[in-house]
Amino acid sequence: MGKRTVFHGGQVFDGTGAALAHADVVVSDGRIVGVGSGLDGDDVVDCSGSTLVPGLFDCHVHVTSSGVDMMKRLTNPFSYQFYQAGANLKATLDLGITTIRDASGADLGVQQAVEDGLIAGPRMQISVTAISQTGGHGDGWMPSGITVGGRVSYPGRPSGIVDGPEEMRRKVRELIRSGANVLKVFTSGGVLSPRDNPRHGHFRDDELEVLVAEANAAGIYVMAHAQATPGIKAAVRAGIRSIEHGVFLDEEAVEMMIERGTWLVPTLIAPVSVIESAEEGAALQPAVLAKAREVLASHQEAFALAVGAGVKIAMGTDSGVGPHGTNLRELALMKAGGMSAVDVLVATTRSAAQLLGLDDELGTIEEGKRADLVIVRGDPFDFEHLKENVAAVYKDGNLVSSGQRKGI
Numbered sequence: 511m512g513k514r515t516v517f518h519g520g521q522v523f524d525g526t527g528a529a530l531a532h533a534d535v536v537v538s539d540g541r542i543v544g545v546g547s548g549l550d551g552d553d554v555v556d557c558s559g560s561t562l563v564p565g566l567f568d569c570h571v572h573v574t575s576s577g578v579d580m581m582k583r584l585t586n587p588f589s590y591q592f593y594q595a596g597a598n599l600k601a602t603l604d605l606g607i608t609t610i611r612d613a614s615g616a617d618l619g620v621q622q623a624v625e626d627g628l629i630a631g632p633r634m635q636i637s638v639t640a641i642s643q644t645g646g647h648g649d650g651w652m653p654s655g656i657t658v659g660g661r662v663s664y665p666g667r668p669s670g671i672v673d674g675p676e677e678m679r680r681k682v683r684e685l686i687r688s689g690a691n692v693l694k695v696f697t698s699g700g701v702l703s704p705r706d707n708p709r710h711g712h713f714r715d716d717e718l719e720v721l722v723a724e725a726n727a728a729g730i731y732v733m734a735h736a737q738a739t740p741g742i743k744a745a746v747r748a749g750i751r752s753i754e755h756g757v758f759l760d761e762e763a764v765e766m767m768i769e770r771g772t773w774l775v776p777t778l779i780a781p782v783s784v785i786e787s788a789e790e791g792a793a794l795q796p797a798v799l800a801k802a803r804e805v806l807a808s809h810q811e812a813f814a815l816a817v818g819a820g821v822k823i824a825m826g827t828d829s830g831v832g833p834h835g836t837n838l839r840e841l842a843l844m845k846a847g848g849m850s851a852v853d854v855l856v857a858t859t860r861s862a863a864q865l866l867g868l869d870d871e872l873g874t875i876e877e878g879k880r881a882d883l884v885i886v887r888g889d890p891f892d893f894e895h896l897k898e899n900v901a902a903v904y905k906d907g908n909l910v911s912s913g914q915r916k917g918i
Contacts, residue, residue: 512539513552515907517883520557523890525564525859525874527852530890535562537881540906545875560901561890563855564875565608565882567862568837569775570733570754572830573598573631574615578702578784579792580658588662595620599631601835604911606884606900608632611692611866613733613754614640614648615830617666618689630910635866637694638685639663639670640735641678641721646671646712647696647703647735658704675720682724692866693725693732695750698741701784701801702831708757708805711740718748731867733775737805739763746772752865754826755780757805759812764819773865775826776813778843781806783832810847817848824865825858841893851891881907 517535522545536544536551574591576598577583595616602610610632612620617638624631639661642648648670650657663669666688672681682693697713699706706712725732734745737757745753746766752773753759759774767774784802788794816823825844827837844854863873871880885902892899903911 511543514538514543514550515553515555516549516551517555517557517562517885518549520559520885521561522875523561523563523855524876525856527856527860530561535875535883537883537904537907540881540908542875542877542879542881545877555885555902557885559887561886562875563606563884563886563890564859564873565884565903565905566606566858567609567825567866567873568602568607568632568827568829569611569752569824569862569865570613570777570826570828571602571610571834571837572615572828573602573610573612573620573634573834575830577792577833578787578794578798578831580795581793584658591615592620596629596631598830598834599624599629602829602837603630603632603903603905604900605835605838605897606886606903606911607837608882608884608903608905608910609634609863609866609868609872611635611637611733611826613637613694613735613828614670615661619666621689632905635692636690637692637733638688638690639667640694640696641670641672641681641685642696643712643717644671644673645705647698647700647706649706650704652704672717675716678717678720679724682721686724686728686730691730693721693730695721695732695734695745697734697736697745697750698738700735700737700755701781701805702798704795704797708737708801709739711738711744713744715744715747718744718750722749746770752824755809755828756812756816757809759815761815761819764816764821767816767821768819771822773822773824774813774816775824775865776809776816776844776847777826777828777840778809778813778847779836779840780828780831781809782843783828786832813844813847822861822865823849823857824862825854836897838893838896841896845893851893854893855890
């Protein structure tokens with residue numbers, strides 16, 4: 511066993527929802543090897559006046575997107591997105607978010623650059639490209655014949671537009687070949703797309719059944735952008751693992767989700783960010799802004815309904831719509847929507863790890879887990895000030911963000 515480092519003198523939020531407790535945490539070779547009192551180590555990290563929490567998760571980001579201003583996106587050089595991704599990943603890591611699920615945009619090269627240490631960032635699951643029907647949320651076709659808003663396809667990031675079960679089957683296999691370790695599908699319209707309606711469901715059951723069957727065969731999960739009530743129900747019927755956004759959830763959909771064990775990733779900050787961007791002068795189509803304002807109240811009501819019914823919830827933000835580095839704003843919105851502060855932090859740690867299938871390795875502070883740890887000054891449930899209270903971030907036992915502390 512290598513050098514032992516003990517995090518001493520602070521409280522521990524272990525990710526399970528248990529009460530805060532004073533404890534030492536010992537790390538060696540990137541793993542947690544002890545949690546208790548009176549533990550020793552070769553090096554000591556003083557956590558007095560602070561709380562040690564597991565590395566945080568964001569289950570819905572777009573690291574190659576940096577805002578919704580369409581003119582900026584159209585006039586930036588193609589490769590600029592990858593340099594922006596490096597900055598976006600670092601800004602996310604600085605918040606204490608050590609694991610993310612990219613909901614389209616990042617390709618295998620971005621993921622590998624983080625894994626190989628070329629750029630600093632959270633570990634990633636990637637979907638590469640989101641799957642859309644013609645005229646769906648991923649289709650940026652305009653009446654002029656010009657396509658805007660969609661992502662440019664290139665080797666490693668294919669187009670995601672498909673129609674029919676057999677096209678779906680081939681596309682899923684192509685995305686898995688490209689490196690996708692989660693699949694993203696649009697089962698409804700959305701806010702930012704120009705020609706669809708957030709209340710309309712997309713794809714038919716036979717198409718979604720093929721998607722899930724192919725994902726299951728490859729041993730990976732599916733996430734569904736699903737704002738419309740019919741799109742939510744279709745995704746749940748098909749066995750899709752998580753509903754993203756869930757703007758127009760109704761009681762029947764909630765019951766279906768509970769029965770099937772389907773997760774909700776609410777992204778409450780997303781429509782707020784669109785509206786704020788417009789107020790700050792972003793070039794948005796009037797229809798997009800109108801849709802953002804239309805869904806805002808419904809989104810909040812749907813989230814409250816899901817919380818009250820006991821739907822499984824994991825934190826996600828849709829960052830890339832709003833600025834990266836502001837992800838933790840989501841936690842305050844989740845609390846305002848009816849979750850207890852403890853449940854919000856569990857949704858950002860253990861529950862998120864369970865959703866991503868990583869709970870054997872991450873999400874809680876316990877022996878054997880990977881040493882992703884965040885030192886938070888003061889009250890860890892003060893979500894309004896959580897960003898500035900993050901004092902240090904450790905990923906696999908290595909200090910990856912801090913202005914003051916030295917590494918293990």
